[in-house]
Amino acid sequence: MSRELILTTALRVLKRTGPDGFTMNALAAELGVKTPALYHHLGGKSDILAGMREYISDRIDTSAFGVQPWSEAVTVWARSYRRAFAAHPHAIALLATLPITGARRTLTMYEAVSRGFRDSGWPEALIINTVVALENYILGSALDAVAPPDMLEPGDFAEEVPVFAAGLRARDQAPNSISPADQAFELGLAAIVTGMEATRAVLTQASRQH
Incomplete structure (x- = not known):
């Protein structure tokens, strides 16, 4: 296993599980290895998190x-x-x-x-x-x-927030x-x-x- 493979896999697991579900066990399972193998290649969870941060910041x-x-x-x-x-x-x-x-x-x-x-x-x-x-x-x-494109839609409450609803329509109808x-x-x-x-x-x- 390469460092690059572990980090890209870690980011893929994070995308699927979210922060609360991201564990070393979940990462190891995704890679098809036992959890101790991760410590051999990249150290503990803090090292993996630091590597993930580096992977993202390399794109800045x-x-x-x-x-x-x-x-x-x-x-x-x-x-x-x-x-x-x-x-x-x-x-x-x-x-x-x-x-x-x-x-x-x-x-x-x-x-x-x-x-x-x-x-x-x-x-x-x-x-x-x-x-x-x-x-x-x-x-x-x-x-x-x-975020979902309809995140600000007022739905059934549009008549109660007419200025907000009008602003939303104007934004969406403006050419851009x-x-x-x-x-x-x-x-x-x-x-x-x-x-x-x-x-x-x-x-x-x-x-x-x-």
Whole structure:
């Protein structure tokens, strides 16, 4: 068994069982091996979880930092971050509250992002909180990307919420080449990045004056 096989199988099991049903026994059964064999190849469950995190974060694009302006680079990063986790939505609940210790390549991703922020003028004390604020939005949007398309339908209560129902119809009837979830993500991302870019510009100007 290769590391790649174990991790891709783990993500497939997670997709089927959800976070609560994801166990080493379930993973071993899917691979057709005894559970102790997993510890021989990839260590304990914490190592597998770290590997799963790395597998997903490898799909997050940090290449625009240091090459494109900050607002464009962070948009590239955010879009790829959302795609990576939308492909494995159960991983959000499983990994969101676990330390990233052991996930070396995930830490490398954060290092590239942090450098991109710092080199663009963000004060060190604000870098992590700004990244986390973006992550909170991105992960919520990744879940929305895989939500049922009729999630907001009011059904029999449409007459009781006429403004909401009308807004929903207007959204669905408006010509657009991307899904409502993608539209909402792009709208929110543009607003967030615009606000953060304004904050960054003010902070950069202030630092130059001191």
